[in-house]
Each structure stands twice: as structure tokens, then as C-alpha cells.
Amino acid sequence: MAPPPRHRSDARTAAESILRRQASRESAARTYARSLPIVPVRARGMTIEGADGRRYLDCLAGAGTLALGHNHPVALEAIRAVLDSEAPLHVLDLATPVKDAFTTALFETLPPALAERGRIQFCGPAGTDAVEAAVKLVRTATGRSGLLAFCGAYHGMTAGALAASGAAAARAAVAEPGAGVTRLPYPYEYRCPFGTGGERGAELSARWTQSLLDDPGAGVHPFAGMIVEPVQGEGGVIPAPDGWLRTMRRITEERGIPLVVDEVQTGVGRTGAFWAVQHSGIVPDVMVLSKAIGGSLPLAVIVYRDELDVWRPGAHAGTFRGNQLAMAAGSATLRFVCENRLDQRAASLGTRMLSRLRALAAHHPCIGEARGRGLMIGVEIVDADAERDDYGALPAAPRIATAVQREALRRGLIVELGGRHGSVVRLLPPLTITDEQAEAVLDRLTDAIAAAERTAHLSPPNHGAPPKHGAMP
Structure with missing residues (x-):
């Protein structure tokens, strides 16, 4: 330079x-x-x-993305170690010691109930790629097409992720924007959609969701999943109340609807817990992870319950899903965040x-x-x-x-x-x-x-x- x-x-x-x-x-x-x-x-x-x-x-x-800031010595050392070892840098989805170490480090941080029966899919390099994979996964596993998403959400800029996002102007350029997506009110303290705010606003949001799902005349698609951010980031830094998230978990679980939690921006300690779902204690069916998990380099994965793993070989892929440098930097970052609390x-x-x-x-x-x-x-x-x-x-x-x-x-x-x-x-x-x-x-x-x-x-x-x-x- x-x-x-x-x-x-x-x-x-x-x-x-x-x-x-x-x-x-x-x-x-x-x-x-x-x-x-x-x-x-x-x-x-x-x-x-x-x-x-x-x-x-x-x-x-x-x-x-930069949980440890720019050029943290721990991440740089991990990257240099891979370069100096002459390990292959591009391996598609082959098993490597670097990949195994990253997966181990990641699973050690996950909610135990998910880690014990979890499967991981390495996606393309960005969070939006992982969202696409998550939506495809739940649609494949359930045989249903509808998706529940929230007003104000942001899940990425590729077509499927954008369809689940809330910005109408950005979706306008996408063919059939939002097809099969039903939008729900997200608790927003300052601008409560129900004009009440506080716990009452969250209660009404949950009531709306439950009523919609149970109303045979609601005119909605059978739902393959619900996708939610525990804190809406691009939507204005709006934390979801813990009680409301627990209610969303109960509502989806009782109706056999997989719950997908987008932790692309909230993960790896950002919100004061290693994963934002830990504040509420919920265990989602799918977690979407990217940004900080790569230790400043491109990496994106989904982790999900094993019973959803019905994909056939090659059903989801990505040329750069085997980013060895990102996995090495990611392992080092995950462990550093844990060890230093x-x-x-x-x-x-x-x-x-x-x-x-x-x-x-x-x-x-x-x-x-x-x-x-x-x-x-x-x-x-x-x-x-x-x-x-x-x-x-x-x-x-x-x-x-x-x-x-x-x-x-x-x-x-x-x-x-x-x-x-x-x-x-x-x-x-x-x-x-x-x-x-x-x-x-x-x-x-x-x-x-x-x-x-x-x-x-x-x-x-x-x-x-x-x-x-x-x-x-």
C-alpha cells in the first residue's frame, strides 16, 4: 500500500x-x-x-462487520498463519482443518439446544446470500411458499432477501417484489403502529400476528417460515422486546412454522450478548449469520435444526463458500470475543x-x-x-x-x-x-x-x- x-x-x-x-x-x-x-x-x-x-x-x-476493529492482531495472525502454511485458499465445500476449527468455534457459541442438533450450510460471502439460503431451506423443508416478515426489516439486496425487506422503493426494481411475503407490524416504541407503544404495542403486534395466522379468511399463503431481526438495524436500531420475541417463538412453534432469526448484524457480542436471541432465551429453527463471523473477511452461514436438513446434494451452493482466510480470522475473532467477554x-x-x-x-x-x-x-x-x-x-x-x-x-x-x-x-x-x-x-x-x-x-x-x-x- x-x-x-x-x-x-x-x-x-x-x-x-x-x-x-x-x-x-x-x-x-x-x-x-x-x-x-x-x-x-x-x-x-x-x-x-x-x-x-x-x-x-x-x-x-x-x-x-469489524467486531475487533480494523486490522486486529488476532485476526491478522490467523490470516498470516494460513498463508504461511501454504494451505489451499479455495476449496469449495471440501473439509479442511481450518473449516473444522471454525465450525467448532461457532457451535461452541450457539444456544446449546440448537448446537446439539444443528447443521451448518456455508453460503456465498454476504449476509444476503445466507438469507436466500434460509428462505430456500424452509420452503424446501415445509413444502410451503409463504413468508412472514416485518415492516421496517432489512435482510439484504438480492431478490429473495429484498422481497422480505420493508423498503418499498428498493423492492420496486425487483420482479414481483414481495410475492408470497406477508408483512407484520414490528414493535417500534417511538412510532408505534398502534399508537400505544410500550408493552401494549408489543401485545397488539403479537395479537395481530396470531389473528392473521388463525383466520381462514385472511387470504394469505401457507407459511414456510417467519424471518425476524432481534434488533432492526437498517430499520432504525429498534430492539424487539424480549417478551414479544418469546411470543413470536411460541406462535410459530405451535403452528409448525419455522422461525428464522437474522443475526447478520446483531451477532458476535454486538448487542451485549453473544447472540441477540440470548436476551430473550428463544431458540430459533434457523439462524442467519455473516458480517463479524468472518473476522473482517467475507463469510456467511446458516445454522439450523437437523430435521430441516432435507436438501439434496447441490441443492444450495456458492463458489466462494469455502473462504479459508475468513474462517481462520473468524475462528480467532469468535474465541477472542468469548475469552475477553x-x-x-x-x-x-x-x-x-x-x-x-x-x-x-x-x-x-x-x-x-x-x-x-x-x-x-x-x-x-x-x-x-x-x-x-x-x-x-x-x-x-x-x-x-x-x-x-x-x-x-x-x-x-x-x-x-x-x-x-x-x-x-x-x-x-x-x-x-x-x-x-x-x-x-x-x-x-x-x-x-x-x-x-x-x-x-x-x-x-x-x-x-x-x-x-x-x-x-
């Missing part, structure tokens, strides 16, 4: 040239490059250095960060709600000058959220936006973030929010009491 130019002006010019070439050559579908116009050349832990010499604290972390660290530090963000809302009216679980945190940005709706929520303010992201970048902080309207500032720092870095993140974000408020000419605080939707789930 070539070092950046010595002089800052030369470095800035070189970076700008690279960005111009990217804009002229790459697809219009590029996303992060538009809102984060930087050219990373070095990275270690939570810090990224751009080609212009500027340094940033990275709270995107590969959209949650980084899931517990995520729980305690995330609680402290969320507490400070909630306190911040009292001084910044554009913060509608701060929420999350572990080190998966979201701050919903709203228009404080607008009228509250009938249930006490203010309208989303994507323009202000974009300003927050831009001001954060100016202060050396990388954050992402998500949510229904692109108005949720998302924090996904590495699990290795230090207390000092956490404070720096919150300081920079606080300054960015204040700057965005000034830019938007928001009114001073004192916009009435916050909406009373009940306790946070």
Missing part, C-alpha cells in the same frame, strides 16, 4: 482525484462513498487515516453511552429518541419545530440527520444513517472501543448535533413533555 503524499496539500489533491475517478467510474448505486467522501489508506482498531492525512474514529466498522463489555459500555445520549435529548430538541442494545445504538433525529402527531411523536428530519452526519465527519467521526426516513444516526463501534474513545465519540457527536441544529435554525429547547409511550423495551 503506497503511503499518502508527504505534504497535506498534495495529499488532499491526491484524495480528491481518487474520489473524482470513483464518481466517474463506479455505479450510481454506491452509497457510503456519497455521504463519507474520504479515501482510507490506513486503519487500526477504531481509527482510520485518510489519504489526506486526516484521522477519524470509525463508528461504522464495516456496518458492524466482549459481549459483556458491549452491554455495560453501551448502557453508559445510551444513558448519556438520552440525557443529551433534554438539551437538543432534534433528538426524538435515543435507543439501542449494547453497542448497537441509534439516535432518531426529528423536526422539533413541527407539530407532534396524535400519539406524541415528531416527524422525522432526514435533512437535519444528514447535517449531523456531515458535521460529525468534519470533527473526525464516521457515523451512518438509517431508519425509515434516513433520520436515525447509527453508532456501530468495534467491541474493542475504549472508554476514552467512547467519550470522544459522544463529545464529537454532541458538537455535531449542536452544529446541525444551528444550521437548521431550530428553536431553543422547551417543546413540551416527551411522548409517554411507556417504558423502553
